[in-house]
Amino acid sequence: MKKYKINDIAVFDYEGDGKTLLFVHAFPMNNKMWYNQVEMFRNTYRVITYDIRGFGKSIDSFKNIYTMETFANDVLNIILSLGLENVNICGLSMGGYIVQRAVLKSPDKFASMILADSKSERDDDKGLISRSRFIDRLMNYGIGNFADEFMKRLLYEKNYNNKELYRFIKGIINEQSEKSLAGASIAMATRTSTTEQLKELEIPVLLMVGEQDTFSPLPNTERMHKIIKNSVMRIIPESGHLTPIENMEIFNKYLSEFLSQV
Amino acid sequence: MEKLKIGKLSVNDFGGEGKNLLFVHAFPMSSKMWEPQVNYFKDKFRVVTYDVRGLGESKVEDYQYTMETFADDLISVINGLKLEKVNAVGLSMGGYIILRAIGKHPELFSSITLADTRAERDADAAIITRSNAIETIKSGKRNEYLEQFTKNLVAPHNFDNPEFRNKLEEIISGNSDESICAAMIALATRTNTLETLAAYKNPALFIVGELDILTPPPVAETMHSHLPGSKLVVIPNAGHLSNLESPEYFNSTIETFLNEIKV
Numbered sequence: 001m002k003k004y005k006i007n008d009i010a011v012f013d014y015e016g017d018g019k020t021l022l023f024v025h026a027f028p029m030n031n032k033m034w035y036n037q038v039e040m041f042r043n044t045y046r047v048i049t050y051d052i053r054g055f056g057k058s059i060d061s062f063k064n065i066y067t068m069e070t071f072a073n074d075v076l077n078i079i080l081s082l083g084l085e086n087v088n089i090c091g092l093s094m095g096g097y098i099v100q101r102a103v104l105k106s107p108d109k110f111a112s113m114i115l116a117d118s119k120s121e122r123d124d125d126k127g128l129i130s131r132s133r134f135i136d137r138l139m140n141y142g143i144g145n146f147a148d149e150f151m152k153r154l155l156y157e158k159n160y161n162n163k164e165l166y167r168f169i170k171g172i173i174n175e176q177s178e179k180s181l182a183g184a185s186i187a188m189a190t191r192t193s194t195t196e197q198l199k200e201l202e203i204p205v206l207l208m209v210g211e212q213d214t215f216s217p218l219p220n221t222e223r224m225h226k227i228i229k230n231s232v233m234r235i236i237p238e239s240g241h242l243t244p245i246e247n248m249e250i251f252n253k254y255l256s257e258f259l260s261q262v
Numbered sequence: 263m264e265k266l267k268i269g270k271l272s273v274n275d276f277g278g279e280g281k282n283l284l285f286v287h288a289f290p291m292s293s294k295m296w297e298p299q300v301n302y303f304k305d306k307f308r309v310v311t312y313d314v315r316g317l318g319e320s321k322v323e324d325y326q327y328t329m330e331t332f333a334d335d336l337i338s339v340i341n342g343l344k345l346e347k348v349n350a351v352g353l354s355m356g357g358y359i360i361l362r363a364i365g366k367h368p369e370l371f372s373s374i375t376l377a378d379t380r381a382e383r384d385a386d387a388a389i390i391t392r393s394n395a396i397e398t399i400k401s402g403k404r405n406e407y408l409e410q411f412t413k414n415l416v417a418p419h420n421f422d423n424p425e426f427r428n429k430l431e432e433i434i435s436g437n438s439d440e441s442i443c444a445a446m447i448a449l450a451t452r453t454n455t456l457e458t459l460a461a462y463k464n465p466a467l468f469i470v471g472e473l474d475i476l477t478p479p480p481v482a483e484t485m486h487s488h489l490p491g492s493k494l495v496v497i498p499n500a501g502h503l504s505n506l507e508s509p510e511y512f513n514s515t516i517e518t519f520l521n522e523i524k525v
Contacts, residue, residue, distance in 0.1 A: 062400055063325045065443045067450065069393030122386070125453035132330030132451070139324065182326040189328065189451045190393070192386035 006081045009074050010057035013082070014038060014047040019111065020087045021045040021259070024075065024095035026117075026242065027188070028143070028150075028181050029172045030056030033092075036248040037255070045088075045259070050078060052098070054180030064183030068191035072101035079109050088259060090114035092244060093216060094184065100194045107203065112262045114255060116208040117241050119220035120227075122193045131189045135182045143181065147173050156212040156240040169245060198228050205231040206258040210239035210246060232258060268312075268342035271335055272319035275343060276300055276309040281372070283307035283520075284348040286336060286356030288378075288503065289449060290411075290442045292318025294433045298509035299351070299516075306517075307349075312339050314359070316441040325444040329452035333362035340370050349520060351375040353505055354477065355445070358452050365458035373523055374462070375516055377469035378502045380481045381456040381488070389450045396443045404439055417473040417501035429506070459488055465523040466492040469515060471500030471507060493519060 004011040012031055021041055023034040031049040041047050051058035053066055053074055060066065075098060079087055087110050091099030096118025103113050123131065137146060147170055152160055159165050205228045209221040218235065225233040234254040239246035264275045274293055283303055285296045293311035303309050313320035315327050315335050336359050340348055349372050352360040357379025364371050384392070398407045412430060413421055420426045437445075459466075466489050470482035479496055486494040495515045500507040 062443075063323075063440050065325050065396070065440060065447065067389070067393040067396065067447060069390060070396070073397070125383070128328075128451055128453050129330055132328040135326060135328065136331075139326065179324060179326065182324070186326060186328060186447055186451060190389055190447060192389055 004082070006078055007074070008053060008058055008061050009050055009078060011048065011050040011078055011082070014042040016042045016044060016046050018045045019259070019262075020048065020084050022048045022075075022078075022084070022087050022089045024089065024091035024098050025049070025052060025055070026093040026095050027184055028176050029169075030175055032056070032172050033169075033242070033245060037090075037244055037252060040252045040256070048078075048082070048084075052095075052184070054183050055176055060180070060183070064179050066183060066187050068097060068101060068187050071098045071187055072105060075099070075102040076106055076109070085109070086111040088112045088114065088262060090116070090255070091118065092116040093118055093241060094188055097188065097191050100198070101191070103203070104194060104197045104201070107201065110203055112204045112206070112259070113201075114206045114208070114258065115224070116243050116251070117210055117213050117216045119216045120193065120195045120198055120224050121220070122191050123189050128189050131185050135185050138178050138182055138185075142178055143174065143176065153214060154241045156210065156238055156246055158238065159240065159246045165245065169242065195223075195227065198224060201228055202230065204258070204262050206254065207231055207233045208236055208243055208251065208254060209233075210236050210241055210243045212239060213241045213243075215241040268339055269335075270320055270322045271312050271315065271339060273310065273312040273339055273343070276304040276311075278304050278306065278308045280307045281520075282310065282345045282348040284310045284340070284345070284350050286350065286352035286359050287311070287314060287317075288354035288356055289445055290317065290437050291433050292436055294318065294436075295503075295506060299505060299513060302509070302513040303517075307520075310339070310343065310345070310348075314355070314445065316444050317437050319436075325440050327444050327448040329358060329362055329448050332359045332448055333366060336360065336363045337367055337370065346370075347372045349373045349375070351377070351516065352379065353377040354379050354502060355449060358449065358455075361455035361459060362452065364462055365455060368462060368464075371464060373465040373467070373520070375467040375469065375519065376485065377512070378471055378474050378477050378504055380477045381454065381459050381485050383452050383454045384450050392446050392450050396446060399439050399443055404442075408434060414476055415502050416507055417471065417499060419499075420501065420507050426506075456485070456488055459485055462489060465519070467516070467519040468492060468494045469504055469512065470494070470496055471502055471504040472496050472498050473500060474502040474504070476502045
């Protein structure tokens, strides 16, 4: 595995033979959340993961001041810097927001798009205000104050009670700083709606969603499935929002099936 | 004038007899932009100005600001000075802040004057423009961005007036690249406030520069039409920064309004 720093961004290139498969992680995680996918696909694909600006090892050099557009530009910059072509790109939740915007800005760079537990709508007014409340809480009380409660909402109950899985996720969450999570929350609040542009997208798209996802529930994915011409929708059973971790067998199976047909 | 800190906010209390008159400034300025208003009103009202979080002397170096924080800050200034109720005047971003604050605590506002502002949130295209502006500033081209921004900010004759430009530059120069970008992002996190405005019960005045291209007269007209009983005044020959471009007209408009409503 090779590591690169590309304009603040820590990139992990597993150098496998085959088509490029780039993973974009969720909030408030980092590249490590894709551990099970990296292990599954690293020999048959050129798997690449990275830490979103501010997360993990990607320390931002401009005080964590950024928008969703910055995040999308970072993806395109990785692709440009590594000279990648025909990228299969997979994003979960916030990662999905970033992926959509990057793909819609430069569709010619991508062979396919995989969105898990994401949505195409921007934040509504209520969503914006609750993000502000969240940031206040984060800055005043720290990650420890919300991590458990957040995970309870994030995960399917059975998985929340799985100690090994819980520790794995919490360990990753604890690697982020409060400031970086505040910055990313604000970036999510600045995202635009991608609904109209998705209608014009031509590349194959796989949409996955956890059956018990309460953050980006099924109807959000159904709406995207309806408007994206070339899309397949898969529901992941026994999973909340973090499908690639909560039900990695099924997630990987659907992903593998889809990629083999691209 | 007494300068004080409320939390991290730098507040200027000009004292003065009479009702409270609180000014909320525009992006990317500071409380200094209200100089012509302070001078005019300080003997007639208790005039208060403050620097919005991150700007002017209100240094807050986490740079994680949202419109919600800005509105909470305004409320903390009113409560911090124990003003009970204020006549609030906000221009552009200052207007957004007041619009959100009246949604949270309408009882704190005896009247509102909203100049060169709007009640709609950013459209997608506006957010992308802001993001691009941040990239420009980050890449060290702050002056290039400000030049372009100022061109939209003020009427052509003021843009071409070196004295006016120097005054503007003096106000803006106190703000770091980081604070300008963080405030710009906060603008993009604002909510729609048209319904809040429609539910507002106390007197309201809308002011807009005739030549304002950032929030042109029809935008003020929309707010005005949502709030029966409100007043709308268009200031001739002024752009978006109507308080600095036509201070006499701006001041007398507010004075007339405040006198009429017998605050």
